[in-house]
Amino acid sequence: AQSVTQLDSQVPVFEEAPVELRCNYSSSVSVYLFWYVQYPNQGLQLLLKYLSGSTLVESINGFEAEFNKSQTSFHLRKPSVHISDTAEYFCAVGDQAGTALIFGKGTTLSVSS
Amino acid sequence: DAGVIQSPRHEVTEMGQEVTLRCKPISGHDYLFWYRQTMMRGLELLIYFNNNVPIDDSGMPEDRFSAKMPNASFSTLKIQPSEPRDSAVYFCASSVGPELHFGDGTRLSIL
Numbered sequence: 001a002q003s004v005t006q007l008d009s010q011v012p013v014f015e016e017a018p019v020e021l022r023c024n025y026s027s028s029v030s031v032y033l034f035w036y037v038q039y040p041n042q043g044l045q046l047l048l049k050y051l052s053g054s055t056l057v058e059s060i061n062g063f064e065a066e067f068n069k070s071q072t073s074f075h076l077r078k079p080s081v082h083i084s085d086t087a088e089y090f091c092a093v094g095d096q097a098g099t100a101l102i103f104g105k106g107t108t109l110s111v112s113s
Numbered sequence: 114d115a116g117v118i119q120s121p122r123h124e125v126t127e128m129g130q131e132v133t134l135r136c137k138p139i140s141g142h143d144y145l146f147w148y149r150q151t152m153m154r155g156l157e158l159l160i161y162f163n164n165n166v167p168i169d170d171s172g173m174p175e176d177r178f179s180a181k182m183p184n185a186s187f188s189t190l191k192i193q194p195s196e197p198r199d200s201a202v203y204f205c206a207s208s209v210g211p212e213l214h215f216g217d218g219t220r221l222s223i224l
Contacts, residue, residue: 020205043117049211094211096211
């Protein structure tokens with residue numbers, strides 16, 4: 001069975017500081033990995049995904065994540081955060097197209113000035 | 114493009130009442146998922162469909178919960194009778210590949 005562990009439930013940072021949100025997964029087969037972001041009173045939006053190929057994936061708003069197979073990790077990073085990045089971030093794992101994703105419990109990123 | 118549409122956005126009702134949540138997936142998507150989000154348990158998969166057929170309903174908590182997908186453009190999640198512990202945000206998502214597309218959710222409060 002697959003599982004996802006997000007190691008930090010809350011991460012407070014100051015604006016323009018770097019941030020890393022940690023995610024580890026467990027799976028016996030090849031995986032797809034995702035980061036979703038949820039703003040208050042909204043659904044989850046895809047931030048970035050790893051399906052195959054380059055292990056470093058990037059989003060359009062400056063986030064990046066690296067798939068590390070040996071450490072079974074998919075940590076999310078941003079070199080300089082903005083107030084608008086304040087949200088809940090979810091890591092998810094899937095094993096083939098169309099099957100349900102398994103989500104971590106989420107990490108609340110709070111950016112203050 | 115229209116995304117996944119859920120209705121109602123908010124529902125407040127008394128325990129014992131029947132609750133019906135509705136979802137319209139993105140056109141052309143052949144998978145549909147129902148998730149429940151609570152503070153204590155996070156995002157839980159309840160059930161998912163492929164081409165309108167239920168594939169895995171092992172996450173449905175009890176017989177009080179039922180889900181249907183009568184056609185490719187509509188699904189319902191029904192709770193009868195409802196209980197206060199069913200209070201949560203219920204999300205519908207659809208997909209045609211590995212990536213799920215979520216609706217904005219239904220915030221359900223059972224008094």
